[in-house]
Amino acid sequence: MGLIFFFSSQPYEQQDLRPTMNLYMNLDFIKPVLSLIEFTYYGETINIESRGVDGMLEFLIRKAAHLTVFFFLMITTFLAFHHNTGWGLKGKLIVSYMITVLYACLDEYHQSLTPNRTPYAGDVVLDSIGGLVGVLLILLFYVRKSTEKR
Template identity: 45%
Template sequence: MKKFGYWIPSLLWMGMIYYSSSTPYEKQDVRPLLGSWFNLSWLTPFVEGITFTYHNQEVSVAAQGIEGFIEFFIRKGAHIGVFFILTLLLYTALRHSFRKGKRLCAIAWFLTLFYAVFDELHQGLTPNRTPYVGDVVLDALGGSMAVLAIFLWEKRITDEKRSLISND
């Protein structure tokens, strides 16, 4: 039963993601907030030449205004960050539930990817929201970054232990 406690943060985090995907875009739109709290016009000369297409829409200052352009990166950065954290939480739960193993990172990543797909499908049921495979790719990138962070952290700990043993 104690091992189940390690799953609670993952489940709560997935609940937060689910709630966020259930919220129509209009209730998550931060452009008015950005426009009223910050004068972002000084950024325009630095980013006005950046133009690309994402989900069949032009992303540029000309098409969205500076607030919309910045919001795009906030939203896509949130995809990466939220699924980075989910992977870390899932890995922690797996590690405490099962003995150590190199496959735990892969399992955590695949569980994250599965949830990312589920999240996009669920988002398709929400008014004014559409599922998009590009967002799943960003979610998978966040999970991959978490796997890399775990690998580097564990390598550092292993190296420190070896260093302490060799110094004795």
């Protein structure tokens, strides 16, 4: 949570990956793959024509980071409850997922207070999906573990 808060506190200019990517690598090799991708996000068409190769790659990295960070938040919250409570699996999963989604909402609110950052409900959806993948992975682990005991 502290790491998420830290990154949400930074203005976009501090997080812009494009200068670093362009400094260390020629991104032309990925252009054929990225040119196949086009979608609308927050009312904006996302493609290499509108963002350039570096902008498109940065966008995808940033959105993948949303999924990944909240996936790990879900897993670590679950593990904290698993090791510190006597709750059943269902209770630990529900409370952990609720905390993950609530923190995603608070993170977007926090971004609204940060210069040059824009809160967006779609990012909460991405964060929630990351948490849901964590739930599914935990369930898969428990199902597999219970079938191995038989």
